[in-house]
Amino acid sequence: MGLAEGRVVIVTGAGRGLGRAHALAFAAQGARVVVNDLGVGLDGLPGPDSPAARVVAEIEAAGGEAVAHGGDIATGEGAASLVECALGAFGRLDTLVNNAGFLRDRMLVNLDEDxxxxxxxxxxxxxFLPLKHAAVYWRAEAKAGRPVAARVVNTSSGAGLLGSVGQGNYSAAKAGILALTLVAAAEMGRYGVQVNAIAPAARTRMTERTFAGAMAAPGGGGFDAMAPExxxxxxxxxGSAASExxxxxxxxxxxxxxxxxxxxxxxxxxERSARWTPSEAGETAAxxxxxxxxxGAVYGSGQ
Incomplete structure (x- = not known):
């Protein structure tokens, strides 16, 4: 019996990198997995193939169960179809891992609105959208009197915690995910849903330049410290019931x-019982x- 035995898990952006590693790890622990990936490039533009099917094939070759979903989960229709895919293929949904993303790095003065x-x-x-549609399903299950032990794992970043030079758009989005996690955890607990976030550091398409030379952990031993696995x-x-x-x-x-x-x-x-003057406020703040x-130092700031 694996840690995720019997659970149905969605992983977004699961065609490569962290998402692929998560999908394979859940399957190895007994989960049935919906592998979502739009198949776009690092900058979000259409790519030459759909990697989700390859990950499904890997899971099936190892004796697991999985289905591919190629919809755009940043649209209402795509997010709804993602949840419907899990229900249609496996009859339930227990865990949502939000992982999909890409980069368009620029310094703020060069960052286009697009x-x-x-x-x-x-x-x-x-x-937000996959979380919303999954939460609607879990709330309905709870209100119908069916036990819910649902889990959501959101993916933030050190950039969301501290900021990262040249990544104002990415840092702001990842910080927003942290706040969304806190709100969702507070709102959905009554329905049996737990919501947490991770801020991972690993070598993926998005970070391969940053971590290109980071192969082994201190002390050697052949451990690849930056492997997404x-x-x-x-x-x-x-994402399992063990995290109750x-x-x-x-x-x-x-x-x-x-x-x-x-x-x-x-x-x-x-604190005082009267309004501060600007000078008093400044002196007090100092x-x-x-x-x-x-x-903490902003990533890339040289501090």
Whole structure:
């Protein structure tokens, strides 16, 4: 019995990279998998083939069950058909892993409106719409009196946590996914749905230049610290019934490291019963900053 035995799992953007690794890992743990991939290039433009079918073939060759879905999950129609695909093929849906995305990196002064819209659309809207349609199904199941132990794993990034130079569009979208995760966890818990997010670091088409030289973990041993397969065990656990009680959380995952991210919390505070003058506000803010923890460095800033 695998950790995901009997569960039906959707993974978006599962034709390559992290999504493929997640789909294979879920199947290896007994899940039936809907492999979604639009088959586009790194910049979101149409690609030469559909990789989803190849991943399905890999799963089936290993003795698992899977179906391919090639719809655009950043449209209402595509997201609805994704959930319908799971229900039609396997009769239920237990886990949604939102992973699809691409990059169009530019410094802010060179970032076109189309590049902003395209990246925010695929990452943020591409999380919202599958989540919405899956949540509608799970709410109906719960209201009908059928037990629900559903799981959602959203994919953010260190860029969403700290920002990344040259990736204003991507960083904003990934930060939005974190807030969406918190809201969904709060709203959907009553229906038996847990929602968490990961901020992975791995070598994929989107990060191959960044991590091209990062092959082995400290100490050697042949461990490829940047392999996307390193992230998938945590995703499988979060997507399984074994993660009962874990919701509204964000995890960083890289190589052999897993970190619970603690997010925004109140730091040093000053309060008075009258309005501050600008000078007083500035003096007070400076004193508070002197007591506060310094922020993490933005990726690529050289700090």
């Amino acid at each position: 590049d902003w819209d395209a990246v925010v659309r695929v990452h943020l809207k591409g999380h 390193n992230v998938s065990p945590l995703v499988v656990w979060l 009680g874990v919701t509204g959380r964000v995890f960083e995952a890289e190589g052999g490291r897993i970190t619970v991210m603690e997010g925004w919390r109140p730091g040093p505070t000053a 004193k508070l900053l002197a007591r506060a923890q310094p922020p």
